[in-house]
Amino acid sequence: MELTKKSKPQMDADKHRYGRGKRLTRWVSRPFSRTLSDVCSSASSGGFKCFFEVQPSCCLRGVGVFPSWVGHAALWVAAGCLASSICNAFGQTSNSETNLRWRDARELIIEGKGWPDTKDSYDRLPARAEKLVRQNVWNLGHDSAGMCIRFVTDATTISARWTLRRESLAMPHMPATGVSGLDLYVRGQGHWHWVGNGRPAKTIEEKVLVKGLKPARRECLLYLPLYNGVQEVKIGVPQGAALEPADPRPAGVKPIVFYGTSILQGGCASRPGMAYPAILGRRLDWPTINLGFSGNALSEPELAQLLAELDPAVYVLDPLPNMTAETVAERYEHFVRILREAHPGTPIEMVENVEYADGKFVEARQKRFAASNAKLGEIHKRLTKAGQKKLFYVSAPSLLGNDGEATVDGTHPTDLGFVRMADAIEPALRRALKSSR
């Protein structure tokens, strides 16, 4: 730190000038700027700019440098802190603690997988689906959307190593944290609460997810990437800390299975925990399975057959944004009937097409979802009339609100949109769960 080399008189003089409301003299302020920039550059990767802020832990270290004139040097300590804290707070440097204990996530609990017989560990479809579904659906099945690792630890620092399938870490309208990142929640104070995430800059990544946790033994939930796949995930804790599988869910708790589009897969959440099935899973404290296939929720009968192999508490169907009114008429009822033949008593929640944010001003966009939703309404009415029970229905207007602010591109919700979708879907889902008991 260049700043620590300053002599005391110089510091006082600076402070005096500063206190009078004048700017820092150029020859003093420039090195400070450069120091900040340099650290920033070295901390960031791939040409990304990094944010930074002050962290108290490094301030305490900084104070030690100026033992006799702490008061006067406060500004400079703060300045030093700013620079040295960049890596801590936002650069997310790789773990420097070499004596961590690493445990493969497969030794813990993987939740959100519908089938055990997968080709790769974190696939969402069974191996035999490769010959059953379209290539696009199969490929998307490698994305780890909705999967999470459940474990218990008393570590105050939790790290992760993860190996991604694809080098494309982000999308233009969805950040790397959501596409390829990890997202950590802990159970506490009666809820699941966010504590940290892992921002990827490369396909083989290692990051400290959180440090300085108040000491306690806690249950953790680590969400895997939404739009990338993982080949390996390891959790790292300091030597001597516990790291064990979480307790199984209570007996009789069957997962909720979600089927849908890019939206359901989590586009464009800022991080994996903000896809709406994940939000609902935490709110209900219930296991969920995300079968969102970006651009490919065509409600093919082979998908219905696969879903029918599962034995969920509830099916939530949200494929309309990938369909037209015609394909809804053609396929949707058939899809429901396949599920119902296999599971006559399992509740099904039918979700309308979100109302696109630009629909109020672009007629074609408005017509698009209105036509599909009208068709879905007819199907729901017909099925109910035909005696089908436990069919729940979520209307479009409640899904994203009507202020037009909930998406990044008119179609794909941001975290704002996903919270609104969860709000809209939750009441019917709670009724559905109740009816499934």
Add this chain to the structure above:
Amino acid sequence: MELTKKSKPQMDADKHRYGRGKRLTRWVSRPFSRTLSDVCSSASSGGFKCFFEVQPSCCLRGVGVFPSWVGHAALWVAAGCLASSICNAFGQTSNSETNLRWRDARELIIEGKGWPDTKDSYDRLPARAEKLVRQNVWNLGHDSAGMCIRFVTDATTISARWTLRRESLAMPHMPATGVSGLDLYVRGQGHWHWVGNGRPAKTIEEKVLVKGLKPARRECLLYLPLYNGVQEVKIGVPQGAALEPADPRPAGVKPIVFYGTSILQGGCASRPGMAYPAILGRRLDWPTINLGFSGNALSEPELAQLLAELDPAVYVLDPLPNMTAETVAERYEHFVRILREAHPGTPIEMVENVEYADGKFVEARQKRFAASNAKLGEIHKRLTKAGQKKLFYVSAPSLLGNDGEATVDGTHPTDLGFVRMADAIEPALRRALKSSR
């Protein structure tokens, strides 16, 4: 489209198999998959995966291919639509209309600039600030955060060309749409409403922001990038369409000036319109100036002097996340006094440090904002006691809510967090505006 070459009997046979709930035969489904993938690859750029969905406009074109057996071929028309609509809906291909009329944004109204005497057209600080402020602050002044172009048009398609200053288009936790994108709103139905945005894939970009708008003469608001600068912005409309500067704001309407950190600059909004000063500007229908300097809102007196040159309706001060309790004690009151000496009657809204999402479980993070906020509370009390009027105060707990879901990294709000911040800051801001009249 390979699919259009199919003979009618083959289509019927496929349909029949499909209707029975069997999967598509492999030799039929594979070409479909490949066609989709190919189009997807060619539409996406930089290795990004693109979303797609069905658009009705292309379906109408598609139907023309099968005039005599529209009913039976519905599935295949839909499939064709899916592929051909990729570019329309989400690939955001460059404008193919060569006969657009382009107008430089500087001929329209640029709002959100505090000073006219800037070095480059879209700088946020005056040219002379280069010698007054730290290098980091000066550099960040090139980012176009908070600036928007106001214009009127009756075009149903609106395009934009923009040249970015930096090649780094995104951050790991903030997508390119927010960092370097454009964001278009129109005035209608009594509000500003989102209609489209421009997703950048390169530094010199051209995109159709919206097409198919219901015909009308409308006022538009085009936000510029939050974490990149622009060298040039042009608006394109079809030949013959009007494209004019919007009417000036009503006489006597002075802008609201916001000063703060990376958060205020808009990190990590999904698009420029979702930074909280922008949200508030639309809600109040009021011009705003964003002086957020990522990591550099140190409340230096030279910044206060610059802010004091402006004559705003209200100052909103939100620098605490870049400060410590010590620097707040050292500088904040002085900062306020500089503003008050220049503008004794101008309301000032003091915003506490957001409560970090991980603060409930990481004590150091909780202490960090609690200490700064305690200090700010003391300053507010002291100033009020000393007779300072029109000081408004926003407490931290209301800013991001208490569910821990509103940020991407514990500190930086997502669109969810920004809407909550706007909700929290709006009431005091309305009172402040009222008191300024």
